[in-house]
Amino acid sequence: MASSTSIPFFSYSQPTLPIFDGEHYDYWSSQMQTFFISQDLWELVEGGYEDLPENPNEAQQKLHKENKKKDALALRYIHAAVSKTIFPRLYGLKKSKEAWDTLKQGFLGNEKVVAVRLQNLWRDFDNLEMQKTENIQVYFSRVTEIVNQIRSLGDTLEEKRVVRKVLRSMTEKYNSATFIIEESKDLSTLTMHELMGSLESHDQKLKRNANTDQLVDQAFQSQLNISNKQYQGESEKRGGNQRGHQYGRGRGTQNFSRGRGQSRGRGRGQYQNYQQRSNNSCRICGKSNHQSSECYFKCKRCRNSNHSQKDCWHQNGNNTNEANFTANAEGEQLFLTCMDEQNKSSNLWFLDSGCSNHMTGNKDMFIKLDMGVANQVTLGDGKKANVEGRGVIVVNSKANNTKYIHDVLYVPNLTHNLLSVGQLVQRGYSTNFDNGECIVTDKKSGNILAKVKMADNKVFPLHMPQKKLALQANVMDESYLWHLRYGHLNQKGLQLLKQKDMVVRLPHIDRNIQVCEGCIYGKMHHLPFPKTSWRAKAPLELVHADIFGPTRNPSLQNKSIS
Incomplete structure (x- = not known):
């Protein structure tokens, strides 16, 4: 059977209200507050209204009647905006303020609970860091959610503080963009929407440049393929019975020919050997359409394989660092x-x-x-x-x-x-x-x-010559150091922290921790304090032994102890 927690107990066609089912009270209360303000009912919901005095006059009776009518309307809206599972908490309440405070107390908590939630939210805000797998929109949504929760609980969080936090917590991919924003814009007036737009435009430029590089590589590869096809077509037109050129089997004087003559023989000609040679990939760029000696990325001037000849820095023969x-x-x-x-x-x-x-x-x-x-x-x-x-x-x-x-x-x-x-x-x-x-x-x-x-x-x-310092070497085992940092935690506990990724930058503990003197003392059996051989049994039998005096300097009342 389908759950009926999201079905309101009372339904009205007008107006359409957000239904509260026990979750996300802060968002629901913000929407209801906006609705009550639009209906001129928020003052009654937040502050209530006064009861009639003992001897009211006509104006007071009229005002009380109007307030009571408006309050009943606000209470009706609250009843219509909660689900069937939440309505029993409001049953029997006669005023909208009582109903509103009941929901606030039940789902938001008292002042201590709010203080604890704010503390946790501020900790989450301070620990905000953009993940490498996140994009701009996902990260800004996560930041905005925490900021809205802090503000909904009553704390003040300025926009400029959020902007500075976002700039500090971006990944290194956006270092250049954040540097330009910090230098060119006033961070005290910059809004989150403007910052998001600037970072998204930077992200789009990065994607456009990546696509351009990919298209250039594809065009270069296509040009090589077309050249190979043209060469293959010309070779096929010559036929397989034509005279070979240097590479064919026949009579010749070359080292790679067999027989007599001037490199003339029967065979497929030069293309067969070219096609067989192209199957071996280039050792410099990894492509299979040329050999290493013909690679475009190998400079023929300095013989390095990370640039071409036109981009070579060794034009004048100056081979320095x-x-x-x-x-x-x-x-x-x-x-x-x-x-x-x-x-x-x-x-x-x-x-x-x-x-x-x-x-x-x-x-x-x-x-x-x-x-x-x-x-x-x-x-x-x-x-x-x-x-x-x-x-x-x-x-x-x-x-x-x-x-x-x-x-x-x-x-x-x-x-x-x-x-x-x-x-x-x-x-x-x-x-x-x-x-x-x-x-x-x-x-x-x-x-x-x-x-x-x-x-x-x-x-x-x-x-810049290096400064020579006389330092004392004190090498401590890293496993033992983390053992001390976590209050003498055992080796299995440290390995569990690393396995669950519960500690940032915790190294892998792959060997036994050295003998800890503090752990040994803590586990040793302690003897009780020795009993005194004599004990006072009557008043004034024990003379006070803390002897003090005489003093050199007098007191504030010009008295000295002798």
Whole structure:
């Protein structure tokens, strides 16, 4: 039998009211409040009306009659807006305020319950983070739902605070868009609808660029297929009995021919060997319509396979350290356009306006490294490199001042140190590229931190010697460290937390936890306190033993204890 919880106990044709069945009271109450305001009944529902005094006059009687009639109408609307399972709670109530307060008390709770719900909602608001699988509309709907619940329970949540929270919680895919919005718009007046529109337009541009790249690849593949078909048609017209050219079986003087003569023989000719050769895929790009020696993506000048000859940087034969990274729209993914390694220097950093984060491959440079940060960067040839940490690096400036570089990514296979111009700007620094040099300035103090001259290969190398610090090594087992963090939790408990994904960045506990001294003391048998050999049995038998005095300084009343 179908459930009848959503069928109202009373039905009226006009007006159409939302039916409350015990769920989502905040949404239902908001709709009913709007309806009561439109009918000029909200003041009676919220505040009620006064009873008649002992000796009312005619005006008071008339006003009381009108209020009673309006209140009965409001009570009728409330009865019509609840289901059959909720109506027994309102049975016998004569005023709309009593019915409204009963529903509010039953489904919203008293002040303590509201305070607890608000605390949970504020915690959810603070922990908001956009998931990588979410799009803009889904994430904004989740944010709006939490914000509306907070406001419906009586707390004030300003629009600018919600906007700033959304900008902070977006995924790394939208880093460029959020940076532009923060720099170009006033966040104190920006609304959620305007922010959503800006981010959706950015998302559409990313999808359009991805579709364009896909169409270019398809067009290039189609052109190769057409060329192969044309070549196949010409070869078929020649016939199978024609004279072969270098590759046919017959008489000739070539190393791959058999017999005598000038490479003349019977066979299918050159196309058969071309077709057999095309079955082997290219080792550079993976396509099967050409060999590695004929690959478009292999430069014939420098013999590297990540660019073509027209885009080669080695025009003048200057093979120095050259690197240029640009951030992809899919979070922590980078494209390497050119990289030639000759001189490795851990003190040499390259300023890069396309790099999304500072990064280095030298683990010894970090004075603080969080190995829990894991991600991937994608190179221009499709290869991926792992990000295995993020930390702090200390360097020396030319004035022998100690400088700390924060949020530096550790990429083990990276052979160059990269300074992100965008991250420097975000930290409060300004960069000015002019007259063949880059000037890095602190916006707050106005001091010039570095002047980097452009090298011959049009890059900006910055020499920053590493600060040598005398540190004391104290290595603690990571499993034991998490054992202490969770109040001496056992190994199985830690493995269960990792298995259920209940703790962020909790590593896999795959070995036994070392012997814990605190756990041993906690499980040991404790002896009782020893009993005293003598105990006072009569008044004044025990003399107070806390002897105090004499004092050097007098008290406030100019008295001293001797």
